[in-house]
Amino acid sequence: MAIAVAAGMFLVMVGGAAAFRAGSGNVFRLVHSKEIVRLQDELRSRPRDESVKAKIRQLDLELRQEMFSRLQLSRNASRALVAGLAVFLASAHFVRACRRRLPDPQSWGERTFQKANRSRRLARYSTAGTLAAVAALAAAASLRPLRLPESALPGIAAGAGETFPSTEETRWPTFRGPAGLGIAPEASATATWNAADGTNILWKTAVPLHGLSSPVVWGTSVFVTGADKSQSSVFRFDAETGELQWSATIKLPGGERPPTPEVMEETSLAAPTPATDGRSVYAVFPTGEVAAFDFSGKQVWARNISPLGNTYGYASSLAIYEDRLLIQIDRGQPEDGQSRLLALDTRTGQPLWEAKRDVAGSWSSPVVFDIGGQPQLITCASPFVIAYSPADGRELWRNKCLEGDVAPSPILAGGLIVAVAPNADIIGIRPGAAGIEWKAEDGVPDATSPVSDGQRVYAITSSGQLTCYNLQTGQIVWTHELEDEFYASPTIVGSELVLVSRKGASWVLATGDAYKELGRGELGEECCASPVPLGNRLLLRGKNNLYCIGSK
Numbered sequence: 001m002a003i004a005v006a007a008g009m010f011l012v013m014v015g016g017a018a019a020f021r022a023g024s025g026n027v028f029r030l031v032h033s034k035e036i037v038r039l040q041d042e043l044r045s046r047p048r049d050e051s052v053k054a055k056i057r058q059l060d061l062e063l064r065q066e067m068f069s070r071l072q073l074s075r076n077a078s079r080a081l082v083a084g085l086a087v088f089l090a091s092a093h094f095v096r097a098c099r100r101r102l103p104d105p106q107s108w109g110e111r112t113f114q115k116a117n118r119s120r121r122l123a124r125y126s127t128a129g130t131l132a133a134v135a136a137l138a139a140a141a142s143l144r145p146l147r148l149p150e151s152a153l154p155g156i157a158a159g160a161g162e163t164f165p166s167t168e169e170t171r172w173p174t175f176r177g178p179a180g181l182g183i184a185p186e187a188s189a190t191a192t193w194n195a196a197d198g199t200n201i202l203w204k205t206a207v208p209l210h211g212l213s214s215p216v217v218w219g220t221s222v223f224v225t226g227a228d229k230s231q232s233s234v235f236r237f238d239a240e241t242g243e244l245q246w247s248a249t250i251k252l253p254g255g256e257r258p259p260t261p262e263v264m265e266e267t268s269l270a271a272p273t274p275a276t277d278g279r280s281v282y283a284v285f286p287t288g289e290v291a292a293f294d295f296s297g298k299q300v301w302a303r304n305i306s307p308l309g310n311t312y313g314y315a316s317s318l319a320i321y322e323d324r325l326l327i328q329i330d331r332g333q334p335e336d337g338q339s340r341l342l343a344l345d346t347r348t349g350q351p352l353w354e355a356k357r358d359v360a361g362s363w364s365s366p367v368v369f370d371i372g373g374q375p376q377l378i379t380c381a382s383p384f385v386i387a388y389s390p391a392d393g394r395e396l397w398r399n400k401c402l403e404g405d406v407a408p409s410p411i412l413a414g415g416l417i418v419a420v421a422p423n424a425d426i427i428g429i430r431p432g433a434a435g436i437e438w439k440a441e442d443g444v445p446d447a448t449s450p451v452s453d454g455q456r457v458y459a460i461t462s463s464g465q466l467t468c469y470n471l472q473t474g475q476i477v478w479t480h481e482l483e484d485e486f487y488a489s490p491t492i493v494g495s496e497l498v499l500v501s502r503k504g505a506s507w508v509l510a511t512g513d514a515y516k517e518l519g520r521g522e523l524g525e526e527c528c529a530s531p532v533p534l535g536n537r538l539l540l541r542g543k544n545n546l547y548c549i550g551s552k
Helices: 002-024 027-031 034-045 050-097 113-143
Strands: 201-206 216-218 221-227 232-238 244-249 280-284 289-294 299-304 319-321 324-329 339-345 351-357 367-371 374-381 384-388 395-400 411-413 416-421 425-429 438-440 456-460 465-470 476-481 491-493 496-500 505-510 517-522 532-534 537-541 545-549
Touching (some): 216 532, 232 280, 319 367, 319 374, 339 374, 367 411
Antiparallel strands (some): 216 221, 221 232, 280 289, 289 299, 374 384, 384 395, 456 465, 465 476, 491 496, 505 517
């Protein structure tokens, strides 16, 4: 009986403690701490500061250790509860089965008081000892933390000879990478490659469905999208081997897929680049389908945000701010009232806010910049560059400086936002100001986005005119004709500028005040996706295949 009572008390105490811990501890807030966010923002402003990187690594390790300890504690508490319940049920059953009849003193025979007292003491001590042993074992199991081995963290070497990039180098979470800038300051690019003979091609894997979206990367996971008239899908590849780990097709509630819109070949049914926050990967398609998949390929949520259709097809890529998935939907003319900006909850897909936009149809992607310590969501569409608060969609400022069919996305460099009015001007804007710092009318791109090394801006037209501008004045530093067609935006990898033409030809150039070619590459197939650096490797998505390029 005593064991059953003690087991019941144990269940109450352990269950109460587990409930209190579940209510007071939030794993997501633990990993996404304000200190991590602050350090990441500091690193964006000082990308070469090794002390900031070291702080991020150490804090990331400590937070993950604590997170896994809490998870293990919860699992051990659950095990202890199960064991306690088993003891309680067994003891209760034993008490019921062995319930003694009323005593019959005449049947006892001769029995001394000392013997009876000794038996009672022995029973009490045995019960107490058993309960103490069970409690000690349960406490030890519940308090035992799970230590996360450092080699399991992305970016920390798993053993001798490991050369996979560090944590910072293995995150390219959105179109054009962190903050949408198209730069990887700590990475490096191989100067030459050739897919025909395998020169410096580390692996090549077929992508099951066609699409023009660029890859995104988190750790050793590479995600791309593809679609046809019957399905919209996301694919996960292994960054080290190129193995296709899974493919997942969006299944909307109700099972009915929206009608497939008519799009141009230059846009495709999978033009928007997906986005990832390390927990899920998010994708949007011209059909209006938008969905989240976890890293195992399981669909977390899906919804239809139609209509998205506009001239040429829908191509705006996704952006992420904290728990908000940001989608730019620009259609029609400014007076039509069809354009909007939408924020969905990354966990559930439910709308958090929506902002109407008095702009024309565009193909530009939204980008979140840290400007003066304030997050600002920057969007481009004729006739405005508009800044919003990504938290609630409140408009912060606007600048009327754009015209035409806006496809290039903006960048932030040297305190200036650089935006493009296709075939008209490339513009340097001081954030929040009514005016502009400079305009340049020559070499203005029409489809690709610019990139900056902090001193210069590089832009390439679809016809192959590469122009270098002074970042602060907009004056042309140099220009060069590449005599090819370009849809992929340029990427700066370390101190090198990487360009990929629509035919799959590539150029690796030195950044600086003069045109200097370092090497060339050939994929042998069409390429419209922007290059993605991965430490000392480079990912390129061709029309049919995904390539990993690096020195052999």
